[in-house]
Amino acid sequence: MRVSEIENPTNPSFLGNAAPVEKENNTACTEVIGKVPEELAGSFVRIGSNPVFVDNPETYHPFDGDGMIHEVHFQNGTASYVNAFVNTKGLQLEREKGDYIWTGLASPPDFNNEHGMMKNVANTAMVFHAGKFLALWEGGNPHHVSLPNLETVAEIDYDGKLNHPFTAHPKVDAQTGEMVTFGASIMASPFCSVSLVDKNGDLVHTTGIDMPKAAMMHDCAITSNYTLILDLPFTYNIENMAKGEPILQWDPDNGSRIGVLARGADGDQIKWFTIENCYVFHTVNAFEEGDEVVLEACRTPKMQALTDGRPDDVTVEDMPRMYQWRMNMKTGEVTEKLLDADWGSEFPRINENYMGLRNQYSYNGRMSPDVAGFDGIIKYDLVNETSQHHAYGPGRIGGEPMFAPRAGGTSEDDGWVIGFVWDENTQRSECMIFDAAKFDEGPVARIMMPERVPFGFHAGWVSQEQIDSQV
Numbered sequence: 001m002r003v004s005e006i007e008n009p010t011n012p013s014f015l016g017n018a019a020p021v022e023k024e025n026n027t028a029c030t031e032v033i034g035k036v037p038e039e040l041a042g043s044f045v046r047i048g049s050n051p052v053f054v055d056n057p058e059t060y061h062p063f064d065g066d067g068m069i070h071e072v073h074f075q076n077g078t079a080s081y082v083n084a085f086v087n088t089k090g091l092q093l094e095r096e097k098g099d100y101i102w103t104g105l106a107s108p109p110d111f112n113n114e115h116g117m118m119k120n121v122a123n124t125a126m127v128f129h130a131g132k133f134l135a136l137w138e139g140g141n142p143h144h145v146s147l148p149n150l151e152t153v154a155e156i157d158y159d160g161k162l163n164h165p166f167t168a169h170p171k172v173d174a175q176t177g178e179m180v181t182f183g184a185s186i187m188a189s190p191f192c193s194v195s196l197v198d199k200n201g202d203l204v205h206t207t208g209i210d211m212p213k214a215a216m217m218h219d220c221a222i223t224s225n226y227t228l229i230l231d232l233p234f235t236y237n238i239e240n241m242a243k244g245e246p247i248l249q250w251d252p253d254n255g256s257r258i259g260v261l262a263r264g265a266d267g268d269q270i271k272w273f274t275i276e277n278c279y280v281f282h283t284v285n286a287f288e289e290g291d292e293v294v295l296e297a298c299r300t301p302k303m304q305a306l307t308d309g310r311p312d313d314v315t316v317e318d319m320p321r322m323y324q325w326r327m328n329m330k331t332g333e334v335t336e337k338l339l340d341a342d343w344g345s346e347f348p349r350i351n352e353n354y355m356g357l358r359n360q361y362s363y364n365g366r367m368s369p370d371v372a373g374f375d376g377i378i379k380y381d382l383v384n385e386t387s388q389h390h391a392y393g394p395g396r397i398g399g400e401p402m403f404a405p406r407a408g409g410t411s412e413d414d415g416w417v418i419g420f421v422w423d424e425n426t427q428r429s430e431c432m433i434f435d436a437a438k439f440d441e442g443p444v445a446r447i448m449m450p451e452r453v454p455f456g457f458h459a460g461w462v463s464q465e466q467i468d469s470q471v
């Protein structure tokens, strides 16, 4: 069934600003409250799950939609909007057929699907590396997409060298230009593989990590010398699949471990640190201090969102909160610390020039027990353990806040924080821009989007310099 032909949907994925859009646009943004900074040059991008065809609207899972990228391109104080599907092989096949081919995550797996068991939907996150802008999905290969026109160039496999799934959250070391990526496998050992792509875009090293079970591993972290892998107790149980039960389970007996592996080393060199049971979807950053490797991330005590849904009586203690682990590479000891007891937050982003180095600031989507979705942005000062909040206001829900550094900027928060907001009161989407160093002064510009931008997953920033460097 074509999504645009669904009548009276009840699945929340098709209601309000979660509802997908089918129209692709390329248009100027003319309504602006405030002023788009003249120096802001490049593209703010946001990707999400935007299905064209579904098997059954009632059982559709919100992770199954085709990847669509929404882009606001900034130049000389002006903004323009482009949105387009990532033109994956799967979407092409479904468009040719005029109907769905894959049933999705909420349905039993289709082992007999002639096109493969799952569609690479390319809908989760994006990265710019070695002259290529990539749309990512953690089950399959990246898709190369050109900017600013958002044309899909090709699915890439690094000249056949990529032999594992590719996380939606690889890490680019701005100092060396290298990209560290990993992939979690469900069916066969090694359940985790780590690869290194050099600054020229050549995949130069892959190694397997020996893990007792296949676990859901969504993010990783890097320091200048190490890669951090998270083995957390949200594991796959293939036997459950045959029984029609959820394949993913909260599995506290598995325990929780952070693995620290020197960059480029083989997997058997990994050093594991046992930590209190928890789940982490997204890391903030990692860095080295003396003998310690330090990880900061948004941590929940239990994996709740995917197993139980969002309960009505959720408290701040159930929510992802900013947290720090310090792992001593000499003694093997690890210490843990909650960094913000008062607020839940997720989708943390930093000035990515500090990836792997001690960063001071993180910009997170703010979570409140009373609101579904992010109701504001928190700017964390992780060195001084303080924070500044911007609340969007009643009926306004935002997406991932992204940091765009000023070209030639010298301090870490010299740049802008950019994010989409949906205003339920006016039924309009906005792109908000904050001066990051003056975050407490509120937005410098609110761009009224010419079209509705549905809620989605991750955001990104690609500078004009990077756009001009595309290969």
Ligand SMILES: [Fe+2]
Residues within 6 Å of the ligand: 124, 125, 168, 169, 218, 281, 282, 458
């Ligand atoms: Fe993610």
